[in-house]
Amino acid sequence: MISLEPSHRSEAVAAGAERRWALIVVAIVGVLIAMMVFTGWHWAAMPPSRVETVDVRTLHTQGEFVEANLGTEVRPDGKIVVRLVAQQYSFQPQCIVVPVDTPVTFRGTSTDAIHGFVIGTTNANTMLVPGFVSTFTTSFRKTGESLMPCHEYCGTGHEAMWARVQVLSIEEFLAKSRPGERLSCVPS
Numbered sequence: 243m244i245s246l247e248p249s250h251r252s253e254a255v256a257a258g259a260e261r262r263w264a265l266i267v268v269a270i271v272g273v274l275i276a277m278m279v280f281t282g283w284h285w286a287a288m289p290p291s292r293v294e295t296v297d298v299r300t301l302h303t304q305g306e307f308v309e310a311n312l313g314t315e316v317r318p319d320g321k322i323v324v325r326l327v328a329q330q331y332s333f334q335p336q337c338i339v340v341p342v343d344t345p346v347t348f349r350g351t352s353t354d355a356i357h358g359f360v361i362g363t364t365n366a367n368t369m370l371v372p373g374f375v376s377t378f379t380t381s382f383r384k385t386g387e388s389l390m391p392c393h394e395y396c397g398t399g400h401e402a403m404w405a406r407v408q409v410l411s412i413e414e415f416l417a418k419s420r421p422g423e424r425l426s427c428v429p430s
Contacts, residue, residue: 294375298353301327306375307351313424314339314346316416326350328357328370328392331399337406337427338390340382341415347379355396361407362388369394382409 301307307327313335315323324346327334340346350359352370360367364383368376392403408427410418418425 294377295373296351296375298351298372301351301353306349309334311424313426314419315424316419316421318421322346324348326405327353328359328403329353330355330397331392331403333359333390333392333403333405335405335424335426337408339408339410339415339418339425339427341412342382342385342409344412344415345379345381347377349375349377351375356394357392357396357403358394359390359405360393361390364388367393382407385409385411 296305296307302309307325312325312327315325317323322341322344324338324340326338326348328350329352348366348368350368350370351374352372354372356369356371358367358369364380366378366380368378370376386409388407388409390405390407392400396403406427415425
């Protein structure tokens with residue numbers, strides 16, 4: 243006569259192991275959900291520091307992002323700042339001039355939708371969100387021209403939204419810069 247006892251025992255052990263693993267998975271999922279809820283609540287209650295905002299309704303008429311301020315500026319202290327505005331389906335200015343091997347601070351915003359850009363094969367990559375100012379500083383290692391496409395889908399004309407960045411030698415850049423003026427691209 244064959245005993246069925248061991249079979250029942252192994253089924254009970256397997257069922258117990260499955261229950262333990264199911265509880266472990268449920269606990270992990272619960273911890274992850276709790277972390278997401280806590281993080282969302284914390285960020286809503288305590289936004290990140292250094293958040294700059296702008297009024298998109300008056301962006302072109304007053305403040306830092308009026309058309310006369312867009313482009314590359316050499317400040318009196320020697321710092322180089324590029325200001326730009328994204329809107330469906332263009333960047334203003336369409337062409338940006340920067341010097342090689344020099345820290346350049348980009349300041350940008352959007353008027354209508356979330357846009358973004360990446361510059362060629364550099365580490366310059368950011369999102370432009372309406373009402374907020376995006377700021378980052380980078381250096382360009384070699385001279386030449388790079389494309390700057392929008393990398394956030396912004397509508398049916400998205401694929402044609404791009405600008406150019408010309409990187410000049412420091413001597414050429416300084417020769418072209420004038421106090422109070424913004425640089426524009428030179429013919430290639």
